[in-house]
Amino acid sequence: MSQGKNHKKRARSARSSGGKSSAAKSSAAKGRPSSKPDASNTPSRSKPKRLTEQRWVDSDRIAEHRAAQRRRTRIYRSLIAVVILLAAGTVGWVVYRSQLPSGLPDNSAKPPANYAVPAGATRDGVPVGQTDAPVTVDLYFDFRCPHCRDYERATAQYFDKQVEAGTVKMVYHPISIIDGYSVWAAAAAGCATETNALPRFTREVFSQQDQLNREELVAVGKNVDLTSPEFIRCVQDSKYQNWALGVTQAAEKAGVRSTPSVAVNGEAVVPRPRGSFEEFIDDTKRTVADAAAKARKSQAEQ
Amino acid sequence: MAVTDRMKTTWRAVCRHRLWLSLCARVVLAGFWLWAGLSKVGDPTGSIAAVKAYRLLPDAAASVVGAALPMVEIALGLTLLLGFAVRAGAVVSAVLQLMFIIGIATAAARGLRIDCGCFGGGGELSSTESTRYTAEIGRDIGLLLVAGMLAIWPMSRFGLDYRHQRREAKQLHP
Numbered sequence: 001m002s003q004g005k006n007h008k009k010r011a012r013s014a015r016s017s018g019g020k021s022s023a024a025k026s027s028a029a030k031g032r033p034s035s036k037p038d039a040s041n042t043p044s045r046s047k048p049k050r051l052t053e054q055r056w057v058d059s060d061r062i063a064e065h066r067a068a069q070r071r072r073t074r075i076y077r078s079l080i081a082v083v084i085l086l087a088a089g090t091v092g093w094v095v096y097r098s099q100l101p102s103g104l105p106d107n108s109a110k111p112p113a114n115y116a117v118p119a120g121a122t123r124d125g126v127p128v129g130q131t132d133a134p135v136t137v138d139l140y141f142d143f144r145c146p147h148c149r150d151y152e153r154a155t156a157q158y159f160d161k162q163v164e165a166g167t168v169k170m171v172y173h174p175i176s177i178i179d180g181y182s183v184w185a186a187a188a189a190g191c192a193t194e195t196n197a198l199p200r201f202t203r204e205v206f207s208q209q210d211q212l213n214r215e216e217l218v219a220v221g222k223n224v225d226l227t228s229p230e231f232i233r234c235v236q237d238s239k240y241q242n243w244a245l246g247v248t249q250a251a252e253k254a255g256v257r258s259t260p261s262v263a264v265n266g267e268a269v270v271p272r273p274r275g276s277f278e279e280f281i282d283d284t285k286r287t288v289a290d291a292a293a294k295a296r297k298s299q300a301e302q
Numbered sequence: 303m304a305v306t307d308r309m310k311t312t313w314r315a316v317c318r319h320r321l322w323l324s325l326c327a328r329v330v331l332a333g334f335w336l337w338a339g340l341s342k343v344g345d346p347t348g349s350i351a352a353v354k355a356y357r358l359l360p361d362a363a364a365s366v367v368g369a370a371l372p373m374v375e376i377a378l379g380l381t382l383l384l385g386f387a388v389r390a391g392a393v394v395s396a397v398l399q400l401m402f403i404i405g406i407a408t409a410a411a412r413g414l415r416i417d418c419g420c421f422g423g424g425g426e427l428s429s430t431e432s433t434r435y436t437a438e439i440g441r442d443i444g445l446l447l448v449a450g451m452l453a454i455w456p457m458s459r460f461g462l463d464y465r466h467q468r469r470e471a472k473q474l475h476p
Binding site: 178 | 318343346350351354355360362365369370371372373374376378381387389390391394441463466468470475
């Protein structure tokens, strides 16, 4: 520290005296004898003084040169640091890209105009239950979203009972807002839809919610008795990948911005601000019950 | 009068020990960056999900930021810890912190329910978890101040910049 400080002080003093010396120099150029009345008395002193002036000017130039050099190295070092940061970021991005399995779809891609829709599904989801049920519950979820898993676990029994009783028609919307693995899982869900196995397949995917590649999704299907060669080929080929993208787009158009999102008869169940998870589930159940009661009442009136 | 005098002496003491003070700032800032980076670097998918949850960037840009940011944070932490180009590191830190503050503040203003994802995790919160925007913004403002201080007084004890300056000084005045 002391050295650096001393050095700084010296540089500063050199600079300030340099300023003085240049002023003296300019006055000398104009003609010192006329400007200074006592100069004529001591003409012999002018020579040695000029020498010292010259020395000051030199040291001033050297100090300036060194300061410029220091500035340059400082800029170089800063540039090196910035390059290091950019390189580190690039490495992170490249490593991430290289670790992605080949063919992992982009979950924000737009599907083509025409694509295969699984039997039993529509372009925006999969209805489950009686078509004339008085209450329709739209469930928007991402297979890779942990809160969707929690929500599904907490409400599965309730909804199963309601669907069985014929009061509720569920519409599953397996949307892909997290990443390409969501698309693969949703496409596999489309395959499961063809044999009306979507609810149990969904539950099984949620039970091992990692980055599931297509072979792993086949294994998930096997756990819930989806072993037919058609199903396996369907998952392996991601036959319904475009459908999965289409479901995501449709949900986006419907105003879904996060998962899980639930709508009862077309009206969203909005989580209370600072509300708990249990409250959200209670709200869902109450909204469903209210809608069912309203439907019963209107039916009785008719 | 006495109060201003005491403030003056304190300020002088602060200035006298600023090499040590900057060292503390450097270590604190470097520690935070390393912690933030290392806790996220193993899970780029989660990091990307956390960036996407802010809904400020288009998906493609969010992927790039999410995958690159942990490595940038680690590199930033290392350069600060080594004391290399501290002023540049401090300025970059301040800019990043400012971006984080804006991100969290707008997330709060838009009523998003997310975890900042600052130290791994991140993304949407379930309804049970409460947001911690105030604490997160407070912490980031603190780090912004530390980074700002370091940008003003980048020279500190120990580290490559310090050694470089001493070597330069020795060459000038052997």
